[in-house]
Amino acid sequence: MQDVYAVIMAGGSGTRFWPLSRRVWPKQFLSLAEQNESLLQATVRRIRGLVPSERILVVTSERHSGATRQQLPDLPPENVLAEPTARNTAPCVAWAAAHVSARNPNAVMMVLPADPHIGDEAAYRELLTLASKAAADGGLVTIGVTPTRPETGYGYIEAGAELGDGVTKVQRFVEKPDAARAQEFVKDKRFLWNSGMFFFRADKVLEEYQRQLPDLHAFAIGYREQASASVAQSYVLARYAELTSISIDHGIMEKAQDVRVVRGSFGWYDIGSWTTAWELAPKDADGNAILAEASLVDSKNCYVRANAGKLVALIGVEDLVVVDTEDALLIMPRERAQDVRRVVDDLTKRDAKKYL
């Protein structure tokens, strides 16, 4: 099999998991469902065996590059690409493509978010292999997950004609649907969840950048031509903030010329909020997910998380999320998880930086 590089996108800022995630310690560094490894560590662990450490790149923010290197001590330090500013995923993939193509232009890049939950890792790895192979001849490949519920929180992919070997043409990408359309999608075999995992040869994706996002293409080519690592870093610092800020989905995949999808089921969850954390965590007979020392009286379907040495007592409450950290405590009904951002906004407005 051809050279495969993994590019892990770990640029999260961590608003939705406040107060556990902070500016200095966002979601990808946390253990949310698993107990002993962070989401980022789990993502890297799963691809070991498919991709050697020296071909795993992680793109993260400058602020988080130190912690990223600490969490992944096996990776060569220069494989952690530190973005000076957050410009969404298209610049981050262009930069990674420049890196990969400098080593091997027709190597396949598997681009993976740092933070999904994967329930069936064996099935997942098989699918990664299948998708990497499907990308070897030059197409842009994505993984579509067979929907198991009418989820309105994910984007969808409509699959088109079969191309053989489990690969299908992508008809179109579909934005997050309303509840009625999500109900139709889950019954219609053509519709798949967009996992945000992409596979393409470095040279081929750079061709798409040239066609669709020429400033990012110029940035990537220029980067590849820098004489040394330190000069290259100055090059990035000088230019990154000016690059077009757009997602790889919207900027490249949606209008690319040859986009394919491989489909599968592997217990995939986008851990998007404390609600998902509750869904994924082991629960007691009353539906409580308790990651803390606790005393529960007449309480059901709660998610409780606290540091070691802290006792959490709940009496007569249901469907609450309780996240306690050393200096901040969050309490809300599970269904309000999308509103955590309102607390973060409030703290930002009050300039209460120490809690952010």
Next chain:
Amino acid sequence: MQDVYAVIMAGGSGTRFWPLSRRVWPKQFLSLAEQNESLLQATVRRIRGLVPSERILVVTSERHSGATRQQLPDLPPENVLAEPTARNTAPCVAWAAAHVSARNPNAVMMVLPADPHIGDEAAYRELLTLASKAAADGGLVTIGVTPTRPETGYGYIEAGAELGDGVTKVQRFVEKPDAARAQEFVKDKRFLWNSGMFFFRADKVLEEYQRQLPDLHAFAIGYREQASASVAQSYVLARYAELTSISIDHGIMEKAQDVRVVRGSFGWYDIGSWTTAWELAPKDADGNAILAEASLVDSKNCYVRANAGKLVALIGVEDLVVVDTEDALLIMPRERAQDVRRVVDDLTKRDAKKYL
């Protein structure tokens, strides 16, 4: 006016205000409604001017005598009586009566719980003076509070014939009523809340002990005859655990021969639970009582309390009590405040002593 001694009963064990109150730091040491003084300190402050420090006695448990002396540095240390075990209030009053009668047999004792909230301190002090005077001729006097709501959490006093000077005979003491009877009581001028404040001459109450609780009488007389303070303390240690454990209400007042009541309104609250703490605390426009740094989104009628430096964020919750301490956190609807004891029981059963 005759010598008046104050006897403050501060033997609380603190279950109902867990996790703020602990075995080592019960309710009377806490600031619950006021911010800068504990309930015990407030009780002592209110009677300054009526009773000099050397005539204020505080009865507390051995475990809490050190903290009691620290909180009340003006009191002579020997005025803090340290009970070796908790035996309810009748033994504690007998012991205090022995103390007082050794100094002056017909001095009046005002017996006050350490932990009520008093809204109108001037009216309260007038009533204390009136009750002390009413006790000077030998009767046992209690303060009855004019009910302002059909409270089922308090005992009641049924007043009888007028005796003049604002004093009424006590017809009978009534246990905590059900909701229907409480509704009747609040409409019927004869019924008053039992404040648990009692006034009697030391010699007269000891006569009642002799008649009703002879073992406690013998204990008090024997104590008075000890040659020195250190011998007296050994005497208490050897006998206290064997004394009849009963309240002064049931053991003495209910069957005493001449019991009178003075009535008044002075914003009295028995701070019996976190619910009362919410009722008494200042609130924002949404009914939230916030004794913490907080960020509130769509939240109403909550009581929130945390240490300095801790931020509490609430999203979309109502009527919650949230009490956060360094090592324990309690969350419950306000109406479940009576069930805090179930958490304490659970922790006791699990031998989780460090949280008690």
